[in-house]
Amino acid sequence: MTTSLLSAPAATALRDALLTDRERALTRLYRRAFPLVRRYVCGHGGTAQDAQDVFHDALVVLYEQAVGGTLVLTASASTYLVGIARNLWHHELRRRDRLPHEALPAELELQAAEESADTAEPAFAVLDYVERLGEKCRNVLLAFYYFQQPLTQIAAANGYRSVRSATVQKFKCLERLRNSVRRAFTAETIEY
Secondary structure: OHHHHHHHHHHHHHHHHHHHOHHHHHHHHHHHHHHHHHHHHHHOOOOHHHHHHHHHHHHHHHHHHHHHOOOOOOOOHHHHHHHHHHHHHHHHHHHHHHOOOOOOOHHHHHHHHHHHHHHHOOOOHHHHHHHHOOHHHHHHHHHHHHOOOOHHHHHHHHOOOOHHHHHHHHHHHHHHHHHHHHHHHHHHHHHO
């Protein structure tokens, strides 16, 4: 009980900082917490890109809680952010462990699919799989990975209520793409 009373001013101060000068507040959090998140993720089987993705997701969670008034800090905001990122990374590792084969980072998986497509089919074969996902998934994946648009812009363009919704949709679409490419290449391997 005492902890939440002590943390209320810190959470309120963070909320005020995010509402008055969001860019400055997020930059400050990034400088303090991202190196710690990167070190943790890279030290636990992840890549720098994994660390960046996890950090951005954690930042979205923190931002939504702070602005929504539901944030209760029992430590500094950067420590809380690192804790969120660690939990998200543990969740991602558990998800990867459930996959039927050793999971590869998305970029390597798409590269491997493209290299396999080069030997059997034209190089644009992966784009065929993206096209089969449907318009919404195609738009989200191309906007994020090809055009490198920020998730805020993707959320607005596709009518999502929040950046978190866009992030979840991006992961679902990417997972659908991975599964369809896996199924196709597994079928080809079995035929030979």
